[in-house]
Structures are given as structure tokens and as C-alpha cells.
Amino acid sequence: xxxxxxxxxxxxxxxxxxxxxxxxxxxxxxxxxxxxxxxxxxxxxxxxxxxxxxxxxxxxxxxxxxxxxxxxxxxxxxxxxxxxxxxxxxxxxxxxxxxxxxxxxxxxxxxxxxxxxxxxxxxxxxxxxxxxxxxxxxxxxxxxxxxxxxxxxxxxxx
Numbered sequence: 001x002x003x004x005x006x007x008x009x010x011x012x013x014x015x016x017x018x019x020x021x022x023x024x025x026x027x028x029x030x031x032x033x034x035x036x037x038x039x040x041x042x043x044x045x046x047x048x049x050x051x052x053x054x055x056x057x058x059x060x061x062x063x064x065x066x067x068x069x070x071x072x073x074x075x076x077x078x079x080x081x082x083x084x085x086x087x088x089x090x091x092x093x094x095x096x097x098x099x100x101x102x103x104x105x106x107x108x109x110x111x112x113x114x115x116x117x118x119x120x121x122x123x124x125x126x127x128x129x130x131x132x133x134x135x136x137x138x139x140x141x142x143x144x145x146x147x148x149x150x151x152x153x154x155x156x157x158x
Contacts, residue, residue, distance in 0.1 A: 031059050031061050031062045031063075032057060032059070032062060032064065032151075032152065032155045032156075033057060033058060033059070033062050033064045033065075033066060033151060033155050034058055034059055034060055034061075034062040034064065034065045034066070035054065035055065035058040035066055035067070035068050036065055036066065036067055036103060037067045037068070038051050038054070038055070038067075038068045038070065039067070039068070039069045039070070040070045040071075040072065041070070041071050041072065042070075042071060042072025042073060042074070043072055043074055046072050046074065046094070046136070046140055047070070047072055049140050049144070050070065050072070050096065050140060050143060050144050050147070051070070053140075053141075053144035053147075053148065054068070054144065054147055054148065054151075056148075057148055057151065057152065063104075064102075064104075064155060064158070065102070065103040065104060066100045066101060066102055066103060067100070067101045067103060068098065068099070068100055068101075069098075069099040069100075069101070070096060070097070070098055070099075071096070071097040072094070072095070072096050073094070073095050074092070074093070074094050074136075075092075075093045075094075076090055076091070076092050076093075076132075077090065077091050077093070078090060078091075079091040079118060086121075087121050088120070088121055089118055089119070089120055089121065090118065090119055090121065090132070091116055091117075091118050092116065092117050092118070092119065092132065092135045092136065092139060093114065093115075093116045094114070094115055094116075094136075094139045094140070094143060095112060095113065095114040095115075096112070096113045096114075096143050096147065097110070097111075097112050097113075098110070098111045098112075098113065098147055098150070100151075109154060111150055113143050113146045113147060113150075115138075115139045115142045115143050115146075116139075117135035117136075117138050117139050118135070119131040119132055119134065119135040
């Protein structure tokens with residue numbers, strides 16, 4: 001008797017857990033916009049990552065069809081020097097100018113996004129390069145999130 005109850009419980013629990021109703025988070029916004037052409041000018045590595053992040057919200061089934069023009073600029077400036085004149089910290093500034101052109105009607109949407117990140121100069125040059133790459137990745141992710149949020153809000157408002 002106890003053995004059959006254990007078997008029933010071991011079969012029932014996985015069945016209950018498997019039917020949890022999982023669905024994709026972005027499913028609600030999946031047909032919001034279709035970006036037919038994306039033209040990007042600027043740093044190729046940054047452009048590639050931003051383009052792929054933005055294309056995650058694009059769907060061919062959408063009725064809102066747009067062409068996107070994205071201009072990326074990156075600027076590295078010295079932020080802090082020590083008393084000997086040696087650079088201690090850099091500031092990495094990245095800006096993205098987004099222009100969406102509707103293919104249905106002649107509306108244009110323009111927006112500028114900007115992010116800054118600081119990184120330390122390490123004793124070993126390769127560590128400084130790694131710090132810079134980390135700052136670039138952080139800026140790219142924040143810029144991509146900002147662009148996606150802007151497009152989502154604009155399309156929901158429309």
C-alpha cells in the first residue's frame with residue numbers, strides 16, 4: 001500500500017510541475033514592429049551587437065514597418081590624473097542617434113541616446129584593455145536596453 005502511494009506521488013509531482021504555464025517574456029511585444037532595413041554607421045563591433053539586440057523585438061508579422069538609421073560614436077577622455085601626471089581613470093562616452101522612418105506613412109522618429117562609463121587604468125596594460133572592454137559592453141547593453149524601451153513605449157503609445 002505504501003509503495004503504491006509513493007509511486008503515485010512520484011508520478012503526480014512531476015506532472016504538476018511540468019504544467020506550470022511557462023511562456024516567453026517578450027511574447028506580448030512580439031508583433032509590435034518590423035525593422036526592414038537597419039543602416040548603422042560607426043564602430044563595427046558595437047554596431048553588430050546593438051543591431052542584434054534591437055532585432056530581437058522585430059517581427060515580420062507586424063503591421064508597423066520601419067527602416068532604421070543608427071549612428072554610433074564613441075569617445076574616450078581622460079578623467080583623472082595623479083599628481084605625477086599619470087592617468088588613473090578614463091571616461092568612455094558612447095552615443096547613438098536613432099532615426100526610424102515609417103514605410104507606410106512618411107513619419108520620422110528621431111532620438112539620441114547617450115551612456116558614460118568610467119574605468120580604471122591598471123598596472124598591467126592588458127588589464128586596462130579588459131577594463132575598457134568591460135566598460136564598452138556595459139554601455140552597449142544599456143544603450144540597447146534604452147533603444148528597445150523607447151521603441152516599445154512609442155509603439156504602445158501609437
